Amino acid sequence: MTVVDEIKARLDLAEVVGRVVQLNKAGRNFKGLCPFHSEKTPSFFIFPDSQNWHCFGCGKGGDVFSFVMEYEGWNFRMALEELGRQAGVEVQKRTPLQIQATQENDHLRAALEAAAAYYHTLLRSAPQARRARAYLKQRGFTVETIKRFRLGYSLNSWDAMRAALRGQGFNLDALVKAGLLVQKEPGKTYDRFRDRIMIPIRDRRGRVIAFGARVLNPEDQPKYLNSPQTPLFDKSRVLFGLDGASRAIHQEDAVIIVEGYMDVMIPYQAGYHNVVAPMGTALTETHLKLLQQLTKNFILALDPDAAGVQATLRSLDTARETLDRQWDAVFNPRGLVGFESQLDADIRVVLLPEGVDPDELILADRAAWQELLATAQPIVRFYFQQLLQQENPAEPKGKARIVDAMLPLLRDISNSIERESYAQEIAMRLKINPQMLLDRLRAHERVEKVRRHRAAATTVPDQSTQPTELGAHTLRLLLQHPQLLEPVDIALVELEQPPLRDEDFALENRLIWESWLAVLVDPTLSLTELLPLTTAEKITRWLQMPPGKEEVAALKRDLVRTILTIRERQLHQEFTRVQSLVLESQSQGDLKIQRHAGALNQLHLRLREVQRALNPRGLEERKGKRNGKREN
Ligand SMILES: [Zn+2]
Structure with missing residues (x-):
């Protein structure tokens, strides 16, 4: 019996589906409203005998694996792990070392979960949290949203959280490892988060792995404080909101990437669920790869005030000078274009109106958000327009600088037709000879080829090595x-x-x-x-x-x-x-x-x-x- 068969044998499809779809008995079978298309009369059936499901409305169907993959937007690997866990089937034989590591991680997760519950209760009912509640209300948060994201509040105290969690049986070591306590020297610890709004950060399966914390007192620094790197939390690979967004991203076949926690939660409240944010860092390749499992359509919503556009243009300069790809972040035009090719994806950029955050925009006018997203542009065109505003395209020097900045981007477009048509477009707008631009583009390509050959490995390690x-x-x-x-x-x-x-x-x-x-x-x-x-x-x-x-x-x-x-x-x-x-x-x-x-x-x-x-x-x-x- 394969692992897959074993999982299927141990799980009851009706029970798994029943957690998310209201099912009613229909003879030997069950029926309900299909979660994959909208309908008023049930045509979605569960057949307990064969452990299959089928929708006679949209034609979708399959087993328990295809159901959770379709519903949650998971890949096969994730479905296997999660269903394996539910069924109590060991998906991979693990070493004692891994089992030990998992047990430790489970303990850290339990501590973080308990902390989230503790902070949430404080926010909901503690008199000290009155200001936090008022702040959230003023930012437009409803009680449902506060509950949905399980927002919390940390008391203005050096040891309140420590006392509360120790009272629940968690040891100091785990609380330090989970990033909840700061330990400056052995034996001396204090609460990391004090007098802040607590935002639980979850992994894709919805488990709390860290916190983002926002100040209430404007004099406190920094404005947002994140959990440190822990065995569970690596900010370069976590996207805030992804646990609640996967399904919407998968179903709408598009993801909107914003810059902050608030920019995820308020759109969510307004019914836009396919929004995620990197954790106060640049977007990384890992982030995009994670999202790529769900969709190939990315929209980056950039804040024009913040470092955003300027920083991206600066890294464009660096890229031009060194002919090197930025390696730590792909949140720059060259990296994005390269990634777009590599993923066969469609990455678009939209600038938010000056001085307005996505959350403010949505609160002011729900339709404005939709209209704004519709204006998102392909990266190459977006940066070209940014350059036109920065440089003077009427002057020869300005033209040259724009061309120099655009060449590396053009070169990274893998589709030659697309590449040449952008080149034409740029040449026309700058009133230069398109052929000249294309020639320079080809010269650029040759340089890159030589460079890659030189960097390539000369010998291959012994094939027999494990x-x-x-x-x-x-x-x-x-x-x-x-x-x-x-x-x-x-x-x-x-x-x-x-x-x-x-x-x-x-x-x-x-x-x-x-x-x-x-x-x-x-x-x-x-x-x-x-x-x-x-x-x-x-x-x-x-x-x-x-x-x-x-x-x-x-x-x-x-x-x-x-x-x-x-x-x-x-x-x-x-x-x-x-x-x-x-x-x-x-x-x-x-x-x-x-x-x-x-x-x-x-x-x-x-x-x-x-x-x-x-x-x-x-x-x-x-x-x-x-x-x-x-x-x-
Ligand atoms: Zn259906």
């Missing part, structure tokens, strides 16, 4: 030479690959990597203390080894190659796994087949990308040969 050994090799080098992390990330991004990330490491290596990152963020932590004893001993041995004589450049190449090889192996494994799923569902005439086939296609493309990054020249040579195999 990913875990490669992971350990990567970590050993990084621990010995921490200064290599940044250049390695930059090199990866230049190869159009994501920077080093959690997924590159498995099992014990993942734990080492995550702990090491925590130490980089907070140097007061000790790496060996964060790790289980046997792992700590291994690390100590690594650090005692005399570092090799290789030069930094050689080490960097080694690391990049190793990381790419890890990714190649992982994708290969995943590919084989999904391939067997496709075969399985083919033989059973399963409805999931299309989804699997789509996933397979995606994996194939990603595999190709990694292989191209590993060996760009090799791939080009192979283009001609139909059945070319890797030679090295």
Whole structure:
């Protein structure tokens, strides 16, 4: 019995569906109003005998997996994990180490959940929270919205939260690890959040993993205080509001990305549920990849006052000067254009009216928000217009500066027809010869090609090496030479690959990597203390080894190659796994087949990308040969 079968056998479809759809008995079966199309008489059926569902109105149907994927907007992996958890089926065999890590994380989650409940109760009823309640009311929040996002209030005290949670049995260590308490020296802790409006930040499954906290007293700094990096919370990979937005993003096939918590919650209240915000940082590639599972249509709603537009234009300058991609954030035009191509996505930008936040706009006029979104423009056109306002397009110097700024963007558009038509458009608007612009564009492309070849790996690591050994090799080098992390990330991004990330490491290596990152963020932590004893001993041995004589450049190449090889192996494994799923569902005439086939296609493309990054020249040579195999 496969894991999937086991989960299906243990779960009752009617019960899972019944949590979100009102079901009524219809003979042996159940019926209800279809959650996937709007209807007044029920045509959505559950067949308990076969554990299938079908809607006779819109034609959708399937099993418990396809239901939660469709309803929640989850991918197969998430559905597997979540349903596995509900059914009590172990989806992946885990090591004792992972089980221990999960137990610890569960404990941290419980602490955060308890804190959220505590803060929420204070906001709802404590006399000290009167000002907080008044503030939210004045910002337009209804009681329903406050409940929906479980907003809270932290007392103006150094130890009230600590006392309350310790009273519930949570130990100090967990409260520090969860980011609720600050520990400056051993034995001395205090409440991190004081006299603030507390906004729980949740993961995709709706579990509280951190808090955002807004001041009430205008003299307090900073205006927004977030939880620090914890084992559960990495702000570069979390989007505020995504847990409640996934379904709407999936169904409306579009996501609106705003800049702040309020800008998510007020649109939600007004009925716009497909809105998310990064956590006070730039939008990262991880963010976009996360959203890409739900939609390929992105709208960035930028605040014109804030750093927003100016910062984006500044990074455009940097990009132009160095010919380098910004690696830490794709919230700049070049990164976005590159990403748009890579994802085959549609990324549009809209400027909010001067001095008006999305929440204010919606409160003033609900239709204005809709109209504004309709004016969103493709990135290339958006930045061109920004440049026209910054430079004087009537002067030769102004024209030259605009062209210089636009070339890297144009080059990153992968579709040649689209690229050339933008070039024409720009040439016309600047009153210059379109051919000249196209020639310069081609020259640019050649420079980039040469640069990529040079950066590419020269040899490929031994094929027989296991990913875990490669992971350990990567970590050993990084621990010995921490200064290599940044250049390695930059090199990866230049190869159009994501920077080093959690997924590159498995099992014990993942734990080492995550702990090491925590130490980089907070140097007061000790790496060996964060790790289980046997792992700590291994690390100590690594650090005692005399570092090799290789030069930094050689080490960097080694690391990049190793990381790419890890990714190649992982994708290969995943590919084989999904391939067997496709075969399985083919033989059973399963409805999931299309989804699997789509996933397979995606994996194939990603595999190709990694292989191209590993060996760009090799791939080009192979283009001609139909059945070319890797030679090295
Ligand atoms: Zn339907």
